[in-house]
Amino acid sequence: MRWEPGTPRRLQEAALRLFATRGFEQTTAGDIADAAGVTERTFYRHFTDKREVLFFGQESLLDAFLTGVTSAPAAASPLEIVAAALHSAASFFPDERRSFARTRASIIEHNPALQEREQHKLSNIAAQVATALRERGVAEPAATLAAQTGSTVFHIAFAQWIKPGEHRELADIAADVFAQLETLISAPA
Amino acid sequence: MRWEPGTPRRLQEAALRLFATRGFEQTTAGDIADAAGVTERTFYRHFTDKREVLFFGQESLLDAFLTGVTSAPAAASPLEIVAAALHSAASFFPDERRSFARTRASIIEHNPALQEREQHKLSNIAAQVATALRERGVAEPAATLAAQTGSTVFHIAFAQWIKPGEHRELADIAADVFAQLETLISAPA
DNA sequence: GTCTATAGTGCGATAGAC
DNA sequence: GTCTATCGCACTATAGAC
Numbered sequence: 001m002r003w004e005p006g007t008p009r010r011l012q013e014a015a016l017r018l019f020a021t022r023g024f025e026q027t028t029a030g031d032i033a034d035a036a037g038v039t040e041r042t043f044y045r046h047f048t049d050k051r052e053v054l055f056f057g058q059e060s061l062l063d064a065f066l067t068g069v070t071s072a073p074a075a076a077s078p079l080e081i082v083a084a085a086l087h088s089a090a091s092f093f094p095d096e097r098r099s100f101a102r103t104r105a106s107i108i109e110h111n112p113a114l115q116e117r118e119q120h121k122l123s124n125i126a127a128q129v130a131t132a133l134r135e136r137g138v139a140e141p142a143a144t145l146a147a148q149t150g151s152t153v154f155h156i157a158f159a160q161w162i163k164p165g166e167h168r169e170l171a172d173i174a175a176d177v178f179a180q181l182e183t184l185i186s187a188p189a
Numbered sequence: 190m191r192w193e194p195g196t197p198r199r200l201q202e203a204a205l206r207l208f209a210t211r212g213f214e215q216t217t218a219g220d221i222a223d224a225a226g227v228t229e230r231t232f233y234r235h236f237t238d239k240r241e242v243l244f245f246g247q248e249s250l251l252d253a254f255l256t257g258v259t260s261a262p263a264a265a266s267p268l269e270i271v272a273a274a275l276h277s278a279a280s281f282f283p284d285e286r287r288s289f290a291r292t293r294a295s296i297i298e299h300n301p302a303l304q305e306r307e308q309h310k311l312s313n314i315a316a317q318v319a320t321a322l323r324e325r326g327v328a329e330p331a332a333t334l335a336a337q338t339g340s341t342v343f344h345i346a347f348a349q350w351i352k353p354g355e356h357r358e359l360a361d362i363a364a365d366v367f368a369q370l371e372t373l374i375s376a377p378a
Numbered sequence: 379g380t381c382t383a384t385a386g387t388g389c390g391a392t393a394g395a396c
Numbered sequence: 397g398t399c400t401a402t403c404g405c406a407c408t409a410t411a412g413a414c
Contacts, residue, residue, distance in 0.1 A: 028409065039379080044412085048411085116306060116309040120305040141366055152337040152341065160330070184268060185268060185338075185370070185371060185374040186374060196402095217383090217385085219384085228403055233386065239385070
């Protein structure tokens with residue numbers, strides 16, 4: 001075999017290591033490629049830009065959300081559908097991933113450009129969930145409202161999930177946050 | 190006088206014109222600088238990067254949100270505070286700005302990198318509103334939840350405000366969307 | 379794989395305002 | 397004289413074109 005398999009994975013691992021030690025800006029695409037034993041050109045064949053290497057493997061998160069939407073019972077309210085999507089998405093972050101997620105989050109936290117990309121990805125997921133809701137007959141602006149709200153809950157729950165000392169499962173945290181949202185909005189002033 | 194005043198404004202106007210006709214990627218920082226009668230280096234003294242030129246003048250939007258938060262009555266619920274912030278922010282987009290907002294939005298719509306920046310700005314505002322809520326005694330995760338929800342409502346309302354044929358004021362649209370959110374979440378399944 | 383345009387930074391020089 | 401905006405040039409890294 002001419003190349004080692006799993007080049008994207010190796011690039012991601014190398015990138016994570018280098019970003020964590022040296023910082024994102026202080027690491028060039030060439031550095032990452034070298035560490036993974038390929039050329040800079042190869043790095044850019046796998047990732048459209050330097051930031052994208054941190055998002056490898058996240059494609060299936062969207063699928064998880066969408067599967068949750070489509071598999072919700074026909075009688076479910078928009079909010080119930082979103083809750084189902086949230087639950088489905090949460091199962092894509094089992095406890096084994098927590099350590100990786102923490103390292104990754106700390107890298108992103110220290111770089112605005114990476115935060116932009118992360119928010120954009122999440123925003124895209126929300127937009128697709130909104131589309132899926134519309135396909136289930138939910139009208140606008142309810143569809144976008146529900147999808148964005150779900151994205152917000154997910155984001156908050158995820159941030160809690162990776163906090164030091166936190167051991168609960170993501171799905172449980174998400175359910176808690178979701179309940180708090182309902183209290184917040186439904187509660188009388 | 191050696192330099193014309195208002196260099197940032199002129200750069201923004203030139204950029205808007207060029208981006209709208211030629212496209213964002215097809216316009217170099219040098220092109221914009223030339224059109225505004227300065228050098229490329231001067232462009233970068235006013236804006237940290239090429240995208241930032243589209244966000245000049247938006248600094249005060251954050252202030253509007255924050256003013257809304259702090260000026261809400263002491264007895265207001267988190268959601269009522271957010272509604273006040275929303276109303277305050279809406280007043281920063283009088284009808285005269287609609288045309289500019291439409292041009293700007295159409296440029297951003299056609300470029301992912303600009304969408305990232307836009308989302309990041311909005312996300313920053315939400316984060317600061319959350320901080321302001323915390324300073325008013327709202328606990329987490331309610332503060333972040335309320336702030337993010339407000340940001341979502343604003344975003345949806347703004348998108349509607351700039352739609353062709355839409356003539357209502359932003360504040361009215363925002364109030365509508367806000368009401369829909371309450372229905373969506375409080376409604377029984 | 380190589381070649382190149384462009385983004386973005388660092389720094390010294392200059393020109394006017396005060 | 398100081399302060400600030402501009403210029404001009406050299407430079408690296410990204411990312412796309414060939």
